[in-house]
Amino acid sequence: MSNSIHLIGSYEVSLDAKGRFLLPKVYKDQLPEGQKEEFVLGMGFEKCLKLYPKSEWMALSAVFAKYSPINKNVDRMRRSFNAYADIIFLDSAGRLNISKKLCEKVGLTKNIKLISLGNCIEIWDVDTYHAYEEQEEDLGNITDEITGGNYLNPFTA
Numbered sequence: 001m002s003n004s005i006h007l008i009g010s011y012e013v014s015l016d017a018k019g020r021f022l023l024p025k026v027y028k029d030q031l032p033e034g035q036k037e038e039f040v041l042g043m044g045f046e047k048c049l050k051l052y053p054k055s056e057w058m059a060l061s062a063v064f065a066k067y068s069p070i071n072k073n074v075d076r077m078r079r080s081f082n083a084y085a086d087i088i089f090l091d092s093a094g095r096l097n098i099s100k101k102l103c104e105k106v107g108l109t110k111n112i113k114l115i116s117l118g119n120c121i122e123i124w125d126v127d128t129y130h131a132y133e134e135q136e137e138d139l140g141n142i143t144d145e146i147t148g149g150n151y152l153n154p155f156t157a
Contacts (some may be wrong), residue, residue: 004032009117015110019103020095024114027121028094041098041123042085046132047100047106049123054087056119057100078109098123 007030013021016082028036028082040057044050046098052060059082067074090098111126124132 005008005035005053005119006030007118007121010113010115012111012113013110015098015108016095017021017033018092019098021098021112022093022095023090025094027114027116030092034147037090039088039090039096040085041088041096041102041104043079043083043102047124047128049102049106049108051096051121051123052119070116146149 001041007027009024010062011024011025011026013024015021017047019113035053035055036055040052040054042050042052064074064078064081069075086099086102088098106123106125108123108125108127109127112125113126113129115122115124115129
């Protein structure tokens with residue numbers, strides 16, 4: 001995975017009647033030259049979409065090449081990863097278009113929330129995100145699960 005992209009921030013924006021939204025300038029300013037126009041939009045694990053600069057999507061996609069092509073579970077992940085992926089382009093007005101099939105798949109309405117995850121941006125319906133936040137597991141428990149209780153100081157490690 002590329003280490004050159006570290007997007008920061010979250011924003012609420014609106015979809016127009018054609019499924020377009022204005023990509024916030026702060027995100028565009030954080031993207032390296034040559035990675036500001038072409039993106040891949042795909043499904044997230046939760047009820048959201050993930051927007052990747054195309055180079056980041058290609059790096060993530062390349063991870064699958066490391067696994068056996070005759071493994072059924074690898075095929076299932078690869079299929080899930082690619083089934084709803086769309087290549088999209090920033091238009092001259094700075095907007096990105098979400099296809100009707102993807103809007104319907106995750107229930108996007110007019111108001112959406114963009115949340116950066118480093119190398120990609122999650123796209124949530126605002127109401128769906130608020131419901132997700134309310135039922136989200138305590139972050140302390142998640143941290144324990146990820147670290148196994150071994151807390152390293154990232155500033156000294």
